[in-house]
Amino acid sequence: MATTNGEVVSNKQVILKNFVNGFLKESDMYLKTDSISLKVEQGSNAVIIKNLYLSCDPYMRNCMTPVDNNPDYFPTYPPGSPIEGFGVGKVVESEYPELKKGDLVWGVTGWEEYTLINNPQTLFKIQHTDVPLSYYTGILGMPGITAWAGFYEICAPKKGEYVYISAASGAVGQLVGQFAKLSGCYVVGSAGTKEKVELLKNKFGFDDAFNYKEEHDLNAALKRCFPEGIDIYFENVGGKMLDAVLVNMRVHGRIAACGMISQYNLEHTQGVHNMINVIYKRIRIEGLLAFDYFPQYAKFLEVVLPFVREGKVVYVEDIAEGLENAPAALIGLFSGQNVGKQVVVVARE
């Protein structure tokens, strides 16, 4: 499968069968082997990339919801086409002046071996390769920017503040917790297995952690972990978790709403009943999507790349091998199968 000019090669793809209602299942996707010409039309400004690492992210579930219910802020995947998501790839052909053959990039690509990118200005050229390339699907990519912007820009942390993170061992949560420790905060995270709870405490340096599946009363769990209340909540879960947090927030607390993974597969979302606390405690809740902060990528990298190089922040990935295993890896996010950032390796170079 060489990548010389104009060659037609086979192209394995993960296709969305149809729009999805309720929980995502493996049968909602299928593998197909198509072919692709590794030739870009002259003057087209397009590039072809060979996909190396694909990122499994919770938001992707929302792109599979029928258009009527889809809130316009994510692309909707057309049934019959490859799923799209963030990934790392190598340019194999380019008519785009800013990128040349052999360049490494990260950005939105297809769940397939090769992808023709018609808007290559959305790709970030990877400048630093002394760190694992797969990190550009995580700590140095979209989840990293999300954690950085949500924590530093939205939550404006102060030393000594109490920080709570749900889905804390995930792609974003593990970073927020470590950023918070570096800011001198007291940090507690929750996750869904004993193994993840151990990871939070022993690998990521959280002050405390609990398994939310073993707590019959989330409110009580939070009161136990935060007798003084919560200053900053990094929201990845939504629903009942948000309700319990609102009761335990402190005056002038801040909530960065980054995701609500517990709600994406529900046809009827859980109601949040404790919103009145937002007034009494003068809480600020602010939603964020990483792409609003993409223009600040250089500023982000200046902060986070040294953290990675100096080992101040560690990053745990859950690696699935091969496109064949990509659907299961994506679905696993919603039942918490992944330990750390879920990545799919399509090819290593």
Add this chain to the structure above:
Amino acid sequence: MATTNGEVVSNKQVILKNFVNGFLKESDMYLKTDSISLKVEQGSNAVIIKNLYLSCDPYMRNCMTPVDNNPDYFPTYPPGSPIEGFGVGKVVESEYPELKKGDLVWGVTGWEEYTLINNPQTLFKIQHTDVPLSYYTGILGMPGITAWAGFYEICAPKKGEYVYISAASGAVGQLVGQFAKLSGCYVVGSAGTKEKVELLKNKFGFDDAFNYKEEHDLNAALKRCFPEGIDIYFENVGGKMLDAVLVNMRVHGRIAACGMISQYNLEHTQGVHNMINVIYKRIRIEGLLAFDYFPQYAKFLEVVLPFVREGKVVYVEDIAEGLENAPAALIGLFSGQNVGKQVVVVARE
């Protein structure tokens, strides 16, 4: 009932009978005639004020909830004692150096004819009496600061933005709408009677208004009024209204959460199901309580007093005469009986 030193006078009071569950009823309060010595202990720093105007405010319902459920951010009224709230009064005796007999003040006082104030530093001395004194329970008092801080400080309005206000003819809503018009925004309000809707359009200059009780689908009503969506929502209502608003917010919209009057009398609050919009649309929701902004009262007055004097902002009050009518006036807030700011006149001077 002269106010010479040391005289003991009769003192009519509105007493809370017991903590309240569910909807507030007249039988939860009763009138009592007590007596009070119009003498302040020397060196005590206390003052006695004769109450002139009392303010009926929705938050007062929360002070009647049993302590266990009361979220610490409001005082709890002890059963058997007079209700407390904001009011305008005249100093009849003072051991507090900053206030002297005859001074007019506004601040938290009792629902009674005379109140001994042991912490007179919480009172604001009224400096400008060329405007109606009762305005210091409204546009120039706590609701005014709420409207000013919530709209200008939290929502940071821009010319041409789309502003929606619920409970829009109330003490706060009518001001926010007029501030928004002065800022060059497009303003729609909702209220619960035809009369109030007319008031919004014809008296307060809103661009549009609707009667929420006549809309079987709030979402559709908002879509009709805001085909482009809502940039700023001033939240006075909560519950289903907030849910409908979240669906209709625009990207980077702001919600100042000032009150949730629809929820205060409910033992089980309505769930808010559309919180996911906060993320997709990067909405900021921020709660506020007026007293956080009391230190900025002078700055507020500099903006709003000229609006009043120059007639740029009008203010509609609903005046109840006499303490006997105060319980009904307060209860009326929760069924929308009041047209404009609900005030109780205890005495006119």
